[in-house]
Amino acid sequence: MKRKLITAIGIASLMVSVAACGSDDGKDSTSKGAGPDSFKGQTLRVWVMTGSAPEQWTKDLQAAFEQKTGAKLKFEEQQWDGIQQKITTSLSESNPPDVLEVGNTQTPAYAATGGLADLSDVKQAVGTDWTPSVSQSSVYDGKQYAAPWYFANRVVIYNKKIWAQAGIKDTPKTRDEFFKDLDAIGKKTDAEPIYMPGQNWYFFDGLTIGQGADLVKKEGDKYVSNLDDPKVAKAMEIYKKYASYSQAPKDKDEANPQQAEVFAKGKTGAFIGMGWEAGTAIKANAAIEKDLGYFTIPGETADKPEGVFLGGSNLAVAQGSKHKELAKEFLKLALSDKFEGELAKLNGVIPNKKSLESNLQGNVVAEAAAPGAAVGGTTPLIPEWAAVENDPNPIKAYMTAVLKGKTPAEAAKQVEGEINKRLAQQN
The missing domain is CATH 3.40.190.10 (Periplasmic binding protein-like II)
Structure with missing residues (x-):
């Protein structure tokens, strides 16, 4: 996949x-x-x-x-x-x-x-x-x-053996329950609770969708950055909490190194990725297959999953x-x-x-x-958006800046000029 x-x-x-x-x-x-x-x-x-x-x-x-x-x-x-x-x-x-x-x-x-x-x-x-x-x-x-x-969208791929060692019997139904499970893994096992690199930006996009936020807004006849929206900041704070359970680099994305290959070593409780990444983990270590489990990314309440990028x-x-x-x-x-x-x-x-x-x-x-x-979404559905994702992606720079200590507002200000420049390229 x-x-x-x-x-x-x-x-x-x-x-x-x-x-x-x-x-x-x-x-x-x-x-x-x-x-x-x-x-x-x-x-x-x-x-x-x-x-x-x-x-x-x-x-x-x-x-x-x-x-x-x-x-x-x-x-x-x-x-x-x-x-x-x-x-x-x-x-x-x-x-x-x-x-x-x-x-x-x-x-x-x-x-x-x-x-x-x-x-x-x-x-x-x-x-x-x-x-x-x-x-x-x-x-x-x-x-x-x-x-x-x-x-297709992301799910939580987890190591059943590690979760059992932490005394966790059921998969979480809310975000807070998920964080409690990650706490338990960190305290009761030698495993890294979750692998969450600083620039897994499509997972972050899902979090913004879950908050009802937009990454751009319209001013007059043009689109500009909306990273200074408090809802976007809330999504980034949630991401930051996930990352606090991880030892992954703050300036890399999920492909560098490939997060499934990190997970395959059997020393990580979970990661958030596409279904095909389970196959990547198995290819790296066939023995991991028997310990693989999957669940929907939990949202704030049990009746509504987390927003995801579709x-x-x-x-x-x-x-x-x-x-x-x-x-x-x-x-x-x-x-x-x-x-x-x-x-x-x-x-x-x-x-x-x-x-x-x-x-x-x-x-x-x-x-x-x-x-x-049903609760997912996409990146902004405007022709101008394609340029924003060109390398180096300024959204990734925003995320790393927050994880390294800047407030979401400070990080947004740091990259909004570049985002606006790219959004203007097709106007």
């Missing part, structure tokens, strides 16, 4: 403008009322990222699509490396792929260029009950420019597609309960409807992640 994290966090370059190109090839791009042979002779091209579409899922969907429409369906697998520029270029050309998988937080940037088609009619057909928190990234300027496809993918139709109506028929089928449920079951990803989460039963990681979907 490593690909799913990359979907969300690989936004490191600015999007460039694309011109919406859309001439018809005369082959019934506006056909209505799909049925057998409605689009006979057409071929729909769909770009999906490596690993996103299981072989069985694509096989089943191709058969159903061709039976329904009479058209051919061609999946073209793409690599994550360099995909943003490749999509940007394709959307400006006269023959783009008809349907594209795009990262959820990348969607506003593509929509802003005019490169994506309006899918409001698809939402009315199959998406009226999409989970609001996962659907919001597919909306830009009030219009539905994509459809939510799948998502990383994942949307499906969009190119504005320049010569087969827009056929593309919409594909989306209605691919996003139907049958195929959305099958994808969740095969890939262990969070589906776009809460009613379909029953397909995750038996997948312990997905079951731990699913409760966070």
